[in-house]
Amino acid sequence: MTPRPTAYAGDLAAPPSPEPPTAPPRPATTIPVRPDHPGAERRRTTSTVRRTDVFAVLGAAVAAVCLTALLFTALTPFDGALGFLVVAYLLFLACYLVLVRLDEAGPVVRDRFAGVLVHSLAVTMLVALVVVIGFTLFRGREPLAWANFYTQDMRSAGPLDPLGVGGIRHAIIGTLEQIGIALAITIxxxxxxxxxxxxxxxxxxxxxxxxVEAMTALPSIVAGLFIYATVILALGRQKSGFAAALALSVMMLPIIIRAADVVLRLVPGTLREASLALGASQWRTIWHVVLPTARSGAMTAIILGTARGIGETSPVLLTAGFTQFTNANPFQANQVSLPLFVFDSIRRPDATMVARGFGAAAVLMALVLLLFVLARLLGGRAPGQLSRAQRRRRALASRRDAMRFARRAAAGSPPDHPNQR
Amino acid sequence: MTVVVSPPDPAETAARPAAPRRVRQRRTPSDLAFRGVIRVGGIIVLAVMLLVGIFLTLRAVPALRTMGWRFLTAQEWDPAGGDFGVAGVLIGTLLIAAVAVVIAVPLATGAALYIAEYAPRRIAPVLVNLVDLMAAVPSVVYGIWGLYLLQPHLLVQGEHGEGLPRWLATYLGWFPLFRVDGFDPSDPLGSNSSLTSSTFIAGIIVAMMVTPIISSVMREVFSQAPVGEREGAYALGATRWGMIRSVVLPFGRGGMIGGTMLGLGRALGETIGVYLVISFVFVIQPHILQVGGGSISSLIALRYAESNPIGIAGLMAAGLVLFAMTLLVNFGAGLIINRSRSGAASDA
Structure with a gap:
């Protein structure tokens, strides 16, 4: 490709030194001669990606798109955007295989093929996520722009009223109260x-x-049905936000327990043993060693359980009832929540109600996103990794300890320290 | 925990040198209180969980006594008329879950492998968060996505229903699973109505929900594959895929199967996404591309407002059947994960 034999010789082989080494004549350790400039030898790249790999991918992609365009416009009666994508992708795989096959052996071809497959699957998943979230935000953008969407409920808004009337205040309040009660029970x-x-x-x-493991299999609708049959049918209470929160708790409890149990079991036994060997009691070991080590994972468990609970519609559908009015009291009367509002309004025939449903879904997504970011900020670190504030606190505590030791050393013997008694 | 080792009696040790020393455990009062508190927590949880299971079973008994085994074979739902069963919706549930798993597993495996093996170190944590976020997206959001974007714009476009289901029905219609009754690809006036609201579309929506769950279990297991064995494979000259095939995948097999079954369990119980999209039928509908289908969970959501006790008992029994299925699947997953190497403790 690039005929640079001289450059290679200069790069790799150390240049023979012109003058002989001025060492004493008797046999001794010879010091290897180094070039004058240490920078004369160029650093070799250790990257596994070569230029030909990139060319193969690009070439295969271009060839596949062109071939597919030819197929779709001139040769066959195919049409449709999804079909185009699928055919182009299959052709891309074929072209890429042929290209790699030209100058690589079997295992490398399989490696490249698997690499491309894995990459494209990951991209597909990412695209799906972006499309789901983006579509919800896009369709919900109109009601989100109205201030009354957040401050009013639907009591005065009929299904045909424009977006300037009515909102989802009642659903937001309901969601927050129900998930709050559920968390107060489950955490x-x-x-x-x-x-x-x-x-x-x-x-x-x-x-x-x-x-508990068995109960993680409990479908959420069955949790709802259980609360519906006990609290509402058997005990004769009316549908309420509290019943919905109970249903959510039944659903979330096993999820949180199992995830937290897994995290706690991952705490190294050596840490536990070290604490016990230092004379700590069992509960101090758990409180000061096990739980802080598992904090990040436990936090993630709780947050993921919360995110699942906050978006769950089916238990709420059976237990909370539906209303157009704001009801801040979770213990009495129907109380609507965001997923339930979305579920109800999305099935109406009127365009404005559907738009409101998408707006509520966007708010729900934003809430989930907020929870998620919060979880990552609070506990998204690996065990032992500290945030900046934590590091500062540790440094302060350590300085206090050092000063205490110094004072004690200056005062003399330790037994007369007041804190010791 | 305070372990008190009683000092050995010199005379005794001289007499019986091989006798083990007596080790006594004496717990502090705070430890005892602590253990009591957490034990009570465990008992409360156990009580709640058992209550759910026992209550479901008890309330389901009248329906099961009325119908007997016919509850599993009847294809209609008329509790007042005394004939109801879950055969149709049971098959529908299984079909939807099967479609979901068939779509979700390759996607999840690819994403998990990418994050664990291929992604640059700097963006891998971001991707982990994105997958977790995807798992946290409410099911109703996936439902409206399916109802308003996937079905009308991606899969069944226009009045003839151009798209993947039509293609499958046209070219693979000879296969019973893909056959669509009343659909004629050569009919220029054919409408799309026989291709919408099908098991297939519901399955895709459910697949979107379970993919991140499966993926995060798989990624967790893949990233725990021992570094020494990875480096050993590389040192023997393996390519990256060779290393994955010989180290990561065998190590993570238990996690892969377990994650898949976990996703299957979730797919079986999914309600809202299915309920929004599918047009409900009670008969057995084995053609996944054809309009109409059902699942036990959407049956419950559809009929819970029934006032007669036998109807509620029927729903309880249906819920029990569903629960039994997901329970079986989850226990299977647990067994497989526990038997595999990936479940081994990783204390070093």
């Missing part, structure tokens, strides 16, 4: 149970773990 109970499962091993906790 303490879930973490307690997870700690129980991982710290008190035995026949009983094994049984509890089996039951």
């Amino acid at each position: 303490p109970l879930g973490l307690l149970c997870a700690v129980f499962l991982s710290e008190l091993p035995g026949a009983f906790s094994r049984f509890v773990r089996i039951v």
